[in-house]
Structures are given as C-alpha cells and as structure tokens.
Amino acid sequence: DAGIRVMGDFVVNHVHEDHPYHVEHPDWFNEGCICGEPGCDWTENRLECLFRDYMPDVDWKNRNASEQMIEDVLWWIETFDLDGGRIDAVKHVDDLAITNLAVRINERFETAGTDIYLKGETAMGWAGHDLASNAEQYDTINQYIGPNALDGQADFVLYHATSDRVFATGQDDYIHLDYWTARSQDQYTEGAVMVPFVGSHDVSRFTSRADPGTADEWNQWVEQGLPGQPGTDDPYQASLQAHGWLLTTPGAPMIYMGDEYGEFGGADPDNRHMWRDNATQNDRERGLLENISQLGLLRSELDSLRRGGYLSIHNASDIVVFQRSIGDQSSIVALNRGTTNISIDIGSFFIDHRTVFGDGGIENGTTLLNVTSHSVTILTNETAILEPEPEPILGCTDSTALNYNSAAEVDDGTCTYPSPDPVQGCTDSTALNYNSTAEVDDGTCTYPSPDPVQGCTDSTALNYNSAAEVDDGSCDYPSPEPEPINGSNSTDSPNGMGNETNSTTDPDPVVCPTDICWDGSSRDPSDCSCPDELENVSDGNLTTIVPPVEPDVTDSVNEDESTAGITTRVILLGGILMFFALSTLAMITRRS
Structure with missing residues (x-):
C-alpha cells in the first residue's frame, strides 16, 4: 500500500564458524587463505579465500551445500513475499552458483508472473581515465548479468570514479562525472538495471569524507579518534550535489541509511552506528533531508527520471x-x-x-x-x-480535548485536556492498603495491629504499668510487716547461734491447717496442737492412746526448740498415762 518494494540480503558465500551448517557439515566448506593478505588476492583467490578466519567459505561445488543455500533463498522470498534480493559477494562463489540460483528463482516465481529483481555485489574498482584500463572491471561485473543470471549489479566502477574523486574531495571535475555516468549506460549488458551509489556499509560516511575539517574519516575505533559532526556547510553542499546526481541518474539508485540527512562516521563498524531522527539533527542536516526527500518524490513522479x-x-x-x-x-x-x-x-x-x-x-x-x-x-x-x-493542517485531532480542531489533518501533539481529579487513596507505603497511584492521601490507611503491651496491670503492685494491656504475671508487691515473737527484737542468726542483731524481724506467724480439733475444741494458736484422741476398744477397756499427728507448723523454730517441744510432750504423755493407770487401779479395787 505504501508503494515500497522489499528486497532480501542474501549472503551465500560464507557463514559464521558457529553456524549449524558449519558445525554439522564441515565438509560443505573450503579451506583457504585470508582474502587480502600477502599471496591471497581478492580476485585471483576469489573462490577459496576466506573473508575472516571465523567466516568459513561455502563450497558451492558440494551439491548438498549448494542445494541448501538455494532452498534457503527460495524460502525467504516465498515466506516474506519479497520483491527481490541482493546477492552478496557474487564473485567469491562458483561461477555457476549464480546461474543455478537465478534459474531456480525463475522457475519458482517468474514463470508464475512474479518478477523477482536480483541485484549482485561484485566488488571491483576504477582503474584509470580510459575505458581500456577498466575493461576487466566491467567484464567481471557483466559475466554475472543475463536472462539466467542477475538483473543488475552495484555499479562499483561508477562509484570509485565519482563518489570520492568528484563529490567528496573535488579531485576530479564535472566533465569527468559526465563521462563516466555516460559509460555506465553503454558498458554494461543491455537491459541491465545497475545500482549507482555514493555510500555504503563498506566505507566511511559520505559527509565525513567530504568534511575538510577532519583527517580521521577512515578511522574505525574510538581509540583511534572518530570523526565528529561537520561544523561547516561544505560537506552538506557536497552531499546535496552527490545525491542530486544519484537520484536523477539512470538505474536503481541506492542510498545508505542516514546519508539522506548527512550522518557522519568513520569506517566500518563506526559507519553502522544508530540512525538519528529529526529531533537530534541540526539545521544543516534537516535542510539536506528536506531536499533529498523532495528529490526522491520527484523521481517517483517523473517517468523520465525513473x-x-x-x-x-x-x-x-x-x-x-x-x-x-x-x-x-x-x-x-x-x-x-x-x-x-x-x-x-x-x-x-x-x-x-x-x-x-x-x-x-x-x-x-x-x-x-x-x-x-x-x-x-x-x-x-x-x-x-x-x-x-499543500502542507497539512496541524492541530489537535482528539475530539475529547479542550482545544480540539475539527479542521486539523495531522495531530501536532498540542492537545490539552481537563485536569482530572487527583487519585485519592492511601499514600503511605508502609500501610496495608498503600495505593501507588494515589496522589492525595484520603486518610484511609490501615496498618498491621501491633502486639498488645504486656506488663503488670494491678495498680496496687509496685511495678504497675498503666500502659500495659495484658498482664504478664510480673507484678511485685510490698512484703507484709512481720509480727514480733515473744516481744523479742532479735532473731536467730543463720548459723543457729542465736546472736542478737539490729533486726527486729520476727518469725513468720504459724498458720494452722484447720481451726477446730477433733473434739470440737479450738487449736492452740501457738503451735496448732489439739488434745490427744483416744481409741475405743470392744471390751470397754482403755488400751491405747493415739497421739494426733501434728503438722510441721513452723519453719522458723530452730533445732533446739524442736527438741524441747518433744521433751515436754513426752513428760505430759507420761503424766497422763500415770493418771489413767492410777484411776484404773482404783476402780478395780472398788469393784473388788
């Protein structure tokens, strides 16, 4: 719909050493020298030399290799509905390879009415100012063009005769330009659609080559120092001349991406750096782009130029x-x-x-x-x-905007809208319901419930904590005042010697297990004692006195006091036994 035709770029001469074809089928590849090194000429050793040591050279004489390469090209054209293809490094593959490829493409597509434009890259040069000196250059390019071959090739002779010599440096004049432009019309195979160009991925950027203010246009790496943006009109004027000629000369002109606005840069790989859009271009670049764009439109509209x-x-x-x-x-x-x-x-x-x-x-x-x-x-x-x-009417094309322009044809990004109410919500990122889109805090933040404060909650305790919510059993209370024993202000010392001290602390009071004795009488509060309990016997005689088991009623009585108490009880018990014995004897005597 846009009137743009798309071509594939097919590299049929080499692959990377890690490519599956090389890994799985090493026999598909040639062994050779490195192109351009001493004794390894780009043309004389064209069929076996390697571009780089990590780029194995495909052996087109190997039937399996050549068939795979052809099938790959056919798949790309058919799958993506391509209009043509650029065949890379044509002279470096076997002479019959291009013929075999072209015939298969013709059989698959052109017999069905689909014209596929095949353009080759056969890198040659310009050898001098006369035709005889350049005969080999033209012949080598021509040998791959024909009905069962390529439809055209990159015009390397014209490129080397004009791009640098005429346009970039001004070394040769426009008489030279006119002559070699005409030769491209009569030195190539009749009907060939050649591709003139002034820049490519293989050379430094045109504006850098045309910049008289730099001497580093052929540098490749940052460490060497790369050319910067030209600071004068000269490179851009030269570029307009070069592209004005390119877009009005016969053939299918090729513009290397970025040259349309005068991108600067050194040799490969610096010449491949990112394309810049209009926002990052200066006035010279924008002016050049406007002119070259208009020239391109004229070529598309004028049959005579096409x-x-x-x-x-x-x-x-x-x-x-x-x-x-x-x-x-x-x-x-x-x-x-x-x-x-x-x-x-x-x-x-x-x-x-x-x-x-x-x-x-x-x-x-x-x-x-x-x-x-x-x-x-x-x-x-x-x-x-x-x-x-006419220039399209610019304005806001959004009907919901405050400044909507119903006559606008192109939106210029100026639309304005009513300010929306701010998003309300919890803006505290520590809250459970934090809302990252909220602009105004609405007081709804909720937080994790904290653990209750623990402590002593008894207000009578020494360590009462008014902030405590849960009693943790830690309450402390004042010790009760001890009652004095026998009015004494002294206590036994820990060693049991009864030494007098300044302390008035009395022993702990005796606490009885019950207040009532077995016979209904009250216990003695001093030692919790009760009267001895007598057992009844079946014959009516008193036989045994069972003393009550008294509890250990105090922890404060020392060992001597315990011994004295036992002695007193033994004497008392003996007296009671004596009393009962005498009473019994008297009753027996009376009965007798």
Whole structure:
C-alpha cells in the first residue's frame, strides 16, 4: 500500500564458524587463505579465500551445500513475499552458483508472473581515465548479468570514479562525472538495471569524507579518534550535489541509511552506528533531508527520471547539465557545485520545461538556463507530475480535548485536556492498603495491629504499668510487716547461734491447717496442737492412746526448740498415762 518494494540480503558465500551448517557439515566448506593478505588476492583467490578466519567459505561445488543455500533463498522470498534480493559477494562463489540460483528463482516465481529483481555485489574498482584500463572491471561485473543470471549489479566502477574523486574531495571535475555516468549506460549488458551509489556499509560516511575539517574519516575505533559532526556547510553542499546526481541518474539508485540527512562516521563498524531522527539533527542536516526527500518524490513522479535515457547537454569544471527522456517525456538536470551563478544556452528544444526543483530556470523569452551556485535544478515538460501538496493542517485531532480542531489533518501533539481529579487513596507505603497511584492521601490507611503491651496491670503492685494491656504475671508487691515473737527484737542468726542483731524481724506467724480439733475444741494458736484422741476398744477397756499427728507448723523454730517441744510432750504423755493407770487401779479395787 505504501508503494515500497522489499528486497532480501542474501549472503551465500560464507557463514559464521558457529553456524549449524558449519558445525554439522564441515565438509560443505573450503579451506583457504585470508582474502587480502600477502599471496591471497581478492580476485585471483576469489573462490577459496576466506573473508575472516571465523567466516568459513561455502563450497558451492558440494551439491548438498549448494542445494541448501538455494532452498534457503527460495524460502525467504516465498515466506516474506519479497520483491527481490541482493546477492552478496557474487564473485567469491562458483561461477555457476549464480546461474543455478537465478534459474531456480525463475522457475519458482517468474514463470508464475512474479518478477523477482536480483541485484549482485561484485566488488571491483576504477582503474584509470580510459575505458581500456577498466575493461576487466566491467567484464567481471557483466559475466554475472543475463536472462539466467542477475538483473543488475552495484555499479562499483561508477562509484570509485565519482563518489570520492568528484563529490567528496573535488579531485576530479564535472566533465569527468559526465563521462563516466555516460559509460555506465553503454558498458554494461543491455537491459541491465545497475545500482549507482555514493555510500555504503563498506566505507566511511559520505559527509565525513567530504568534511575538510577532519583527517580521521577512515578511522574505525574510538581509540583511534572518530570523526565528529561537520561544523561547516561544505560537506552538506557536497552531499546535496552527490545525491542530486544519484537520484536523477539512470538505474536503481541506492542510498545508505542516514546519508539522506548527512550522518557522519568513520569506517566500518563506526559507519553502522544508530540512525538519528529529526529531533537530534541540526539545521544543516534537516535542510539536506528536506531536499533529498523532495528529490526522491520527484523521481517517483517523473517517468523520465525513473526510466529515461541519459544525454549530456553541457559540462564544465563545476557544472553539468544532462537530459533524461523517454518518448516525449523529458527532464533536465543541472548541477552547479561552484560559488557563482551560471547561465547556459540550452537551445529552443527545452523552452517548454518548467522548474520543479531548485531556484534556477529558463529565463523568460530566451533559451538561457540560469543555475544558481551550490544548487541542483530540475526542469520537466511532464504534465502528470503532481503539484506540491499543500502542507497539512496541524492541530489537535482528539475530539475529547479542550482545544480540539475539527479542521486539523495531522495531530501536532498540542492537545490539552481537563485536569482530572487527583487519585485519592492511601499514600503511605508502609500501610496495608498503600495505593501507588494515589496522589492525595484520603486518610484511609490501615496498618498491621501491633502486639498488645504486656506488663503488670494491678495498680496496687509496685511495678504497675498503666500502659500495659495484658498482664504478664510480673507484678511485685510490698512484703507484709512481720509480727514480733515473744516481744523479742532479735532473731536467730543463720548459723543457729542465736546472736542478737539490729533486726527486729520476727518469725513468720504459724498458720494452722484447720481451726477446730477433733473434739470440737479450738487449736492452740501457738503451735496448732489439739488434745490427744483416744481409741475405743470392744471390751470397754482403755488400751491405747493415739497421739494426733501434728503438722510441721513452723519453719522458723530452730533445732533446739524442736527438741524441747518433744521433751515436754513426752513428760505430759507420761503424766497422763500415770493418771489413767492410777484411776484404773482404783476402780478395780472398788469393784473388788
């Protein structure tokens, strides 16, 4: 729908050493020297040399290897509905490889009516100012072009003759440019669609090569020092001349990404750094981009620029004028790299051509073509060309916005909206219900319940804690005042010697287990004693006295007191026994 055709980039000469094909099928690959090293020429050793030692070279004579490579290309074209392909490093694969690949593509797609454009990369050079010196260059490129081969190739001869020599450095003039542009029309296989270019991934960025303020344009690494952004108009003026020529010359021109705005950079890999958008470009870059974009649109609209032949009208050191025409459709292109305006008589044939790019044009009532300095000028007689479309109306296209513009065609990012009520909620990140989107705290924060405060909750205790919520059994109380024993102010010492001290502490009071004795009488409060309990016997005689088992009633009586008490009880018991014995004897005597 966008009118863009997509090509695949197919590398059929080599893979990485870790590629499954090399790991699983090492016999599919050549053993050879490193291309470009001494004794290993890029052309003479083209079929067996390796680009790098980690890039094994595919052996196209191996049937399994060649079939796999062809099937891979067919899969990519079919799966992604590609319109064509760039075949990398053409001269480094077997001569029949390209033919076999092209025939299989034709059989699969072109017999069904789908035209697949195949463009090759056969790296050659420019060997001198005459055709004889460049015969080998043209012949090598041509040998891969034809009905059962490639449709065209990158025009390396034209590139090396013009990109640096004419545009970047100005070493050669526009007469040289005109001559070698014309040679690309008559030195290649008839019907070939060649690909002119001024920059690529293999060389430094064009604006850096054209920058007179740098000498590091061919550096690759940061440690070497890389070229920066040009600070003068010169590189951008040179780029406009180069791309003005590129987009109006025959063939299928290729622009390396970023060159359309004048990206700067050194040699590979620095020339591959990230593309920058309009927001990061300076005024020179934006101006260059605008001009090259307009030139691209003109090429897409003018049949004469797309498919027309090439005819030289005028050339000089700093200016060239040529015609592109197909049938009655004609366009004139004038390039002026000089610092002065120039007028050229181009004859009456072109008086019906009007200017569609640049400030120059044919002077009214004359045959003079006026060309301004540092300019590209295009005139055409085509009537089908679309007039420049009016600039779209910019504005807010969102109907919900406060400043919605119903006439706006392109949203310019200026829409404004009513300020929404702030999101309310708990803004304390330590709360259980923290809301990360809340803007205003609404007082709803809830927190984990803390453990209750433990302590003594008895207000009469010495360590009463008014903040305690749970009693932990730790309450302490004042010790009761002890009662004095026998009015004495002294106690026995711990060694039992009865030494008198300054302490008035009395023994603990005696606490009886019960208050009532067996016979209903009260216990003696001093020692909890009761009267002895007598056992009854069946014959009515008193036989045994059972003394009550008295509890150990005090812990405060010392050993001597315990002994004295036992002695007293023994004497008392003896007296009682004597009393009962005498009473019994008297009763027996009386009965007798």
